[in-house]
Amino acid sequence: MTMYVRRRYIAVKVDGNKEFNGKEVFNAVWNSLTRLFGEHGASLAELSLIEYNQEKRQAIFRCSHKALDMVKASITAVTEVSNEKACLHVARVSGTLKSLRTRTASLK
Amino acid sequence: MKFYVDLHLCPQTSNLSHVSSMVEKAAAFGYKAAGITISSKATTEETQKLKESCSSFGVDFITRVDLAPKSVGEMLKNLRSLRRKAEVIAVECFSKQVARQAAKDRRVDLIRFSLVNPKSRFFDVAEAELASGSTASLEIDMAPLLTLQGFRRAGLLSSLRREVQIANKAHVPIVLSSGADEPILLRAADDYCSLAYLFGMERYEARKAFSENPKAIVERNRRKLSPDFVAPRVYVVRRGKS
Numbered sequence: 001m002t003m004y005v006r007r008r009y010i011a012v013k014v015d016g017n018k019e020f021n022g023k024e025v026f027n028a029v030w031n032s033l034t035r036l037f038g039e040h041g042a043s044l045a046e047l048s049l050i051e052y053n054q055e056k057r058q059a060i061f062r063c064s065h066k067a068l069d070m071v072k073a074s075i076t077a078v079t080e081v082s083n084e085k086a087c088l089h090v091a092r093v094s095g096t097l098k099s100l101r102t103r104t105a106s107l108k
Numbered sequence: 109m110k111f112y113v114d115l116h117l118c119p120q121t122s123n124l125s126h127v128s129s130m131v132e133k134a135a136a137f138g139y140k141a142a143g144i145t146i147s148s149k150a151t152t153e154e155t156q157k158l159k160e161s162c163s164s165f166g167v168d169f170i171t172r173v174d175l176a177p178k179s180v181g182e183m184l185k186n187l188r189s190l191r192r193k194a195e196v197i198a199v200e201c202f203s204k205q206v207a208r209q210a211a212k213d214r215r216v217d218l219i220r221f222s223l224v225n226p227k228s229r230f231f232d233v234a235e236a237e238l239a240s241g242s243t244a245s246l247e248i249d250m251a252p253l254l255t256l257q258g259f260r261r262a263g264l265l266s267s268l269r270r271e272v273q274i275a276n277k278a279h280v281p282i283v284l285s286s287g288a289d290e291p292i293l294l295r296a297a298d299d300y301c302s303l304a305y306l307f308g309m310e311r312y313e314a315r316k317a318f319s320e321n322p323k324a325i326v327e328r329n330r331r332k333l334s335p336d337f338v339a340p341r342v343y344v345v346r347r348g349k350s
Contacts, residue, residue, distance in 0.1 A: 015292075035257070036306065072302035076295055079254050085292050089299055 006065040009050065009100045010093050012075055014057040016086030022052030025059050028081040029088070033074040045071050050097065058091070060100065068093065110315060112297040113322040115143035115172065115196060115218070116249060116285030121154070124161060129291050131165050137296040141168035141326065143196050143285070148173055148186065170326055172196040174220075180209045187215045195329045198247060204230050211238035217325050218247040218283060224256075226263050231271045236278035243328070245321060246275050249287025250300050268307035282309075283325070284317040 014025055026049040033042045045067035050060040063071045078088045094100035119130040121144065134142050144158055155171060162169035173194040177183035183199060183206055190197060198218035201207035207230040210216045219239065222228035231246060239246070248268060256264060275282050284304060288294040295303075297318045304314035331337060336344040 069302065069305045072299075073305050076299040076303045077254060079292070087292055087295065089296055090302065 005046075006095075007046075007062055008065045008068045008071075008093055008095060009097050010061045010063065010068075010071065010075070011091040011100055011104045012059045012061060013089045013091050014059065014081070014086060015089065016081060016084060018081075018084045018086070019054065020057075020081050020084075020086070021054065022049055022059065024082040025049070025052060025088070026061075028078045028086070029061065029071075029075055032077045033071065036074055036077060037070055041067075041070060045074075047071060058104065059088075060097070060104075062097075065095075110297070110319045111141075111323055112137075112139050112319050113141040113143070113170075113326065114139045114286045114297075114318075115170065115283055115322045115325075116198075116247065116287045117142045117144050117294075118287060118289040119144065120289075121146060121150075121158060124157060127158060127161050128164075130288070130294065131162050131167050133291045133294050134286075135165040135167050137294065139167060139297065141170055141323075143170040143172040143322075143326075145172050145174050146194070148175075148190055170195050172198065174198045174200060176200040176202065177206055178202065180205050183209060184213075187213065191215045192333065195326060195333065201230055202228060207231075207235055208238060211235050211244050212242050213244070214242050216242070216244045217329065219244050220247045220249070223249060223252040223264060224260065226267050229267050229271070231274065233274055233278070236274045236280050239275075239280045240278045243325075245281040245283045245325065246271065247283045247285055248317075249285055250295070250303060251287035251289070251293045253303055253306070254293055254295075265307050272307055272309055276313075281321045281324075282313070282317045283321050284314060285322075 014020060033045060046064040048062050050062050052059045072090055075088045075090055092100055092103050114134055117130055119127040146155060159169040171194045173190050175183060175186050196217050198220055199210040199216050200220045201210055210219050221231060284300060286294055301311055301314035
């Protein structure tokens with residue numbers, strides 16, 4: 001029997017003076033998640049970076065739907081990305097990647 | 109879209125470009141009104157400049173005074189002189205006596221406690237009961253949750269969780285504010301609502317604490333400060349020709 005895992009896709013806007021790459025943004029969110037909820041909490045979140053658009057400064061994360069609140073709090077709590085002051089804002093949350101892409105296309 | 113209010117924006121009021129950058133960011137995040145702390149000795153001209161700066165970005169400017177009295181006498185004296193000048197008055201309580209008096213005084217809108225010293229947080233059941241009988245709300249700044257780390261943040265979250273439970277039980281309104289003094293510390297209201305999850309606030313409660321609760325305070329005080337106000341629940345409805 002396979003277990004269906006419900007997931008959530010989160011579009012995140014990156015705000016800062018420096019250009020960052022996807023790995024740096026993911027590390028910032030991961031560090032924030034482990035600081036706030038510990039390694040056990042981070043393991044429940046099943047966080048992964050789907051894509052990072054450097055031009056739009058927009059990232060898409062995937063997480064478990066049960067850990068959505070944890071991940072959103074961790075994203076908001078980010079104040080630094082690779083030792084540079086920056087902040088991340090949750091732009092949209094969706095259940096499928098397709099609908100998230102459609103809805104974020106209208107964002108600036 | 110909800111009417112979000114940030115009652116505690118802390119730009120350097122002497123530096124108008126800093127004020128503009130903060131207000132611009134607040135407007136971009138969808139805040140419709142912002143409370144900016146002014147000095148108790150601020151002149152009308154200074155206040156007017158701040159108001160113009162806010163209105164240029166379509167943000168309603170709310171005058172706010174923060175009191176940090178050392179004694180009850182000092183607080184009462186300040187309240188007497190400032191209540192008719194500011195739309196919102198917040199009292200930071202450093203002692204239990206001041207906290208108790210602030211909670212039962214109807215001229216106080218917001219009560220605040222130290223965010224770094226958990227022993228100076230006097231919001232207990234007795235304080236909540238006094239506050240529920242008056243008009244005081246509990247204000248929680250969100251910026252320290254972003255700036256503090258480790259043990260200190262854990263301690264603050266623990267205190268806030270307990271206080272939110274007490275406030276909800278006693279029906280004391282909670283007001284969430286940014287408390288941001290730099291644009292980088294400012295977040296959208298929905299992001300702050302996500303952060304409020306950390307101290308046990310439900311999403312709808314957090315939204316209310318960012319919209320309806322601060323809006324109610326400002327509307328109540330503006331009614332009181334208007335020339336049509338005569339006494340509590342007595343207003344001039346129409347003026348005759350003299």
